[in-house]
Amino acid sequence: MLLRYKKAYEKIAMGLLSYMPGEKSVKKLQETIHLYETEEDWQLYLLKQDEDFIGLAGIILEADSYTVMHLSVNPSFRGEGIGSKIIEKLGDLFPDLECKSTEDTESFMKKCRQKEETQEDE
Ligand SMILES: CC(C)(COP(=O)(O)OP(=O)(O)OC[C@H]1O[C@@H](n2cnc3c(N)ncnc32)[C@H](O)[C@@H]1OP(=O)(O)O)[C@@H](O)C(=O)NCCC(=O)NCCS
Numbered sequence: 001m002l003l004r005y006k007k008a009y010e011k012i013a014m015g016l017l018s019y020m021p022g023e024k025s026v027k028k029l030q031e032t033i034h035l036y037e038t039e040e041d042w043q044l045y046l047l048k049q050d051e052d053f054i055g056l057a058g059i060i061l062e063a064d065s066y067t068v069m070h071l072s073v074n075p076s077f078r079g080e081g082i083g084s085k086i087i088e089k090l091g092d093l094f095p096d097l098e099c100k101s102t103e104d105t106e107s108f109m110k111k112c113r114q115k116e117e118t119q120e121d122e
Contacts, residue, residue, distance in 0.1 A: 002057075002089045005036055005044035009053065013044060016056040019072040021104055032058075032070070044070075047086050049077075057086045065098040066090070068105045087112045 005013055013036075014029045023029055036044040036058060047055035054077045058070035068090070073082045087109065091099060101109040 001048045002045045002086070002093070003048055005046060007037070009046055012053045013046060013056060016046070016053070016072045016074065017058075017070055019075070020070050023070070042069075045086075045090070047082065047089070049082075055082050055086050057090055059090065061094075061097075064096075065100050066094055067100040067102060068109060069102055071105050071108065083108060084112045084115060 003009075010033060014033055017023050017029055017032060023032060033044075036042045041061045042058065043061055044056065044058045046053045047057075052074075055073040056070065057068060059066045059068055068087070071083060071086065073086075087099075099109070
């Protein structure tokens with residue numbers, strides 16, 4: 001289940017965000033969380049599985065697209081398709097918008113697109 005960020009999730013969100021390259025210092029993490037808390041077009045989502053928050057995605061929403069700025073999965077759950085599932089769920093939330101990536105998220109997103117194309121071909 002993909003849940004929209006709220007203040008009660010701050011610590012778990014910062015923990016997950018800290019796996020992103022460029023989000024290593026507490027100061028940078030606080031600045032990033034602040035953007036998601038205050039800017040309307042910055043939206044943060046957490047993936048909850050059973051009782052645990054195991055992944056996170058942060059996007060900037062625009063009129064006809066959204067850009068995946070942050071994406072991270074708890075290391076204990078990696079390699080199980082959770083990262084691709086989060087990208088898929090974002091697509092379900094915003095079916096009419098184009099999905100864009102940043103330098104940080106591009107290579108994984110490209111991998112997700114390739115996986116989708118392979119599945120469609122089967
Ligand atoms: C990137 C990340 C979200 C993937 O989550 P995940 O749940 O393990 O992803 P999935 O299980 O859906 O996919 C795993 C596949 O993606 C590949 N992969 C992982 N990180 C990748 C990256 N940065 N670029 C390209 N492929 C990547 C894995 O090698 C694996 O490949 P395989 O299926 O051929 O074995 C996770 O590794 C993570 O949190 N990394 C730290 C945060 C980070 O660096 N984010 C920026 C990149 S989005």
